[in-house]
Amino acid sequence: MNHNNITGILLAGGKSSRMGTDKGMINFNGKTFVQHIIDAMQPLVSDVFxxxxxxxxxxxxxxxxxxxxxxxxxxxxxxxxxxxxxxxxNLVLSCDIPLIDTEILKVLTRSDYTNYDVVQIQSGEKTMPLIALYHKRCANKCLELIQNDERRLRKAVNQLHTKSIVIDFLWKERIKNINTKEDLKDINYAIKH
Structure with missing residues (x-):
């Protein structure tokens, strides 16, 4: 696996309506959510934006x-x-998973991703299309769906050649989306106790 062949893309364009503030810029443990996520990505990619x-x-x-x-x-x-x-x-992550770490992301970068359009993480029954590797050609399917008024990412993933990698149950908390102030309280509490 050659890191020069992978770019890290962090999606931080959401409205964050449930949180009430831009999730990516929330300070957690001395760093923004975005910085935590980029730190986890950086050992595996050649560039990040x-x-x-x-x-x-x-x-x-x-x-x-x-x-x-x-x-x-x-x-x-x-x-x-x-x-x-x-x-x-491209390693694509959402901005609301501040507990993610490099070890989990290695599961993607060490997979046979070159045989697929998308390789995503799966925890139990839940797939995570925003903790995934995407081939650049997936842009065409995204545009096609957007032009047909489709906004759901899962719709695109279901129409692409996709592989899901089930991760260890013990990592479940590390891929948790932090969407509300309650979620944020929970992770702050968990880290302090």
Whole structure:
């Protein structure tokens, strides 16, 4: 596996309506959510950029790419990232998984990802299309669905050549999406106890 063939794409364009503030910029354990996630990605990728219209991310020092299709959800964010990337393979993560670590992501980068359009994490019955490797060619399917008023990322993943890798149950908490203030309290409590 050659890290030069993989770009890290962080999707941070969501409305964060349940949290009430931009999730990626929340400070957790001394760093923003986004920085925690990028730190987990960096050993496995040659480059990282953030897809977001929020200029606040510029102060973190990473390249930021605007959503090219506004208000169309994570499918449009993925499309913007895949359209911009220079590499065939891309590690795509959402900005709301601050507990993610490099060991979990290695499960993806050590897989036979070159035989698939998408390789995603699965925990129990739940697949995680925003902890996944995507081939650049997936941008075409994203655009096609967006043009047909489809915003659901799972719809794209289900129409692409996709492999799901079931991870150890013990890692379940590490891939948890932090969507609400309650979720944030829970992880802060767990770390302190």
């Amino acid at each position: 953030i897809v977001s219209d929020n200029k606040e991310y510029d102060k973190l020092g990473y390249l930021r790419v605007d959503d090219s299709i506004k208000n169309s959800g994570p499918l449009a964010g993925l499309y913007a990232g895949l359209k911009y990337t220079k590499t065939d393979y």
